[in-house]
Amino acid sequence: xxxxxxxxxxxxxxxxxxxxxxxxxxxxxxxxxxxxxxxxxxxxxxxxxxxxxxxxxxxxxxxxxxxxxxxxxxxxxxxxxxxxxxxxxxxxxxxxxxxxxxxxxxxxxxxxxxxxxxxxxxxxxxxxxxxxxxxxxxxxxxxxxxxxxxxxxxxxxxxxxxxxxxxxxxxxxxxxxxxxxxxxxxxxxxxxxxxxxxxxxxxxxxxxxxxxxxxxxxxxxxxxxxxxxxxxxxxxxxxxxxxxxxxxxxxxxxxxxxxxxxxxxxxxxxxxxxxxxxxxxxxxxxxxxxxxxxxxxxxxxxxxxxxxxxxxxxxxxxxxxxxxxxxxxxxx
Ligand SMILES: C[S@@+](CC[C@H](N)C(=O)[O-])C[C@H]1O[C@@H](n2cnc3c(N)ncnc32)[C@H](O)[C@@H]1O
Ligand SMILES: [Zn+2]
Numbered sequence: 001x002x003x004x005x006x007x008x009x010x011x012x013x014x015x016x017x018x019x020x021x022x023x024x025x026x027x028x029x030x031x032x033x034x035x036x037x038x039x040x041x042x043x044x045x046x047x048x049x050x051x052x053x054x055x056x057x058x059x060x061x062x063x064x065x066x067x068x069x070x071x072x073x074x075x076x077x078x079x080x081x082x083x084x085x086x087x088x089x090x091x092x093x094x095x096x097x098x099x100x101x102x103x104x105x106x107x108x109x110x111x112x113x114x115x116x117x118x119x120x121x122x123x124x125x126x127x128x129x130x131x132x133x134x135x136x137x138x139x140x141x142x143x144x145x146x147x148x149x150x151x152x153x154x155x156x157x158x159x160x161x162x163x164x165x166x167x168x169x170x171x172x173x174x175x176x177x178x179x180x181x182x183x184x185x186x187x188x189x190x191x192x193x194x195x196x197x198x199x200x201x202x203x204x205x206x207x208x209x210x211x212x213x214x215x216x217x218x219x220x221x222x223x224x225x226x227x228x229x230x231x232x233x234x235x236x237x238x239x240x241x242x243x244x245x246x247x248x249x250x251x252x253x254x255x256x257x258x259x260x261x262x263x264x265x266x267x268x269x270x271x272x273x274x275x276x277x278x279x280x281x282x283x284x285x286x287x288x289x290x291x292x293x294x295x296x297x298x299x300x301x302x303x304x305x306x307x308x309x310x311x312x313x314x315x316x317x318x319x320x321x322x323x324x325x326x327x328x329x330x331x332x
Pocket of ligand 2 (some may be wrong): 011012013014015016038039040041042043
């Protein structure tokens with residue numbers, strides 16, 4: 001943890017100021033071990049292995065705990081980075097571009113292994129504060145360690161230990177895994193300054209009826225399986241996805257005559273999109289779908305309502321890969 005993080009922290013219990021109470025280990029800009037404390041209610045929060053801990057996985061609700069445990073395991077196993085993640089991220093938050101981040105104070109809701117956090121720090125954000133509930137924070141911390149403008153905290157999106165101090169907040173691939181996606185969205189928006197912006201990318205209900213009918217029942221079983229067994233088992237569907245994207249979807253979509261045929265293929269936009277990724281990433285995507293205990297598929301109408309509820313202005317909502325929604329808007 002860097003001392004500059006204190007500029008953004010507020011007590012999750014009483015919203016009081018948070019001060020640094022003690023430091024027992026430091027390395028360069030990072031405080032590795034120590035204690036934070038609320039100036040008003042005196043609640044203390046530990047800094048462990050460089051990460052301030054505002055949530056305890058043992059005490060959060062059971063559904064949140066199950067989701068966090070699944071993803072914590074997943075991101076620790078699939079901790080790889082890939083240069084293609086930069087464009088994938090920008091595709092999730094379009095129309096935002098990399099130069100948008102320069103000088104901004106940014107909040108990331110559900111950072112996983114920190115792949116976007118690291119890039120945003122490199123794109124010149126003044127500061128990026130990235131929050132995750134799971135053990136993935138350990139991987140995210142390792143990915144951003146020593147970067148003066150990147151901050152990782154372990155916290156629940158519904159109980160953010162933060163001030164309303166952000167120019168921009170975003171969440172990609174997270175809200176649909178929360179027990180109440182709309183409240184998670186509102187919680188992030190509540191930390192954006194007046195005139196700042198918000199982006200969210202979520203699974204769509206439209207075109208995903210087959211997942212709800214066929215994958216959700218499978219997921220109910222696989223999400224509670226032994227993780228190591230699921231890791232091995234998920235190689236089977238991952239191999240089917242990998243072979244079809246590399247041997248069918250990519251070649252057809254890349255040739256002029258093939259494109260006409262590809263248009264009619266099952267789930268073409270998405271499967272063609274992920275054909276750019278190597279085996280490890282495609283396996284990670286398939287595993288991610290099977291390990292998540294909670295996944296909501298949200299209609300455009302419902303997503304539009306979220307933005308109306310927070311009074312967002314100039315909202316842009318697009319259909320991404322014909323299976324998901326991305327939104328961007330200004331917070332009044
Ligand atoms: C599918 S991953 C996406 C991670 C990252 N946004 C990315 O694109 O690489 C979902 C993440 O949300 C986190 N998460 C789930 N519930 C959360 C909560 N209540 N508060 C904070 N993070 C949460 C999980 O731990 C997981 O890392
Ligand atoms: Zn307090």
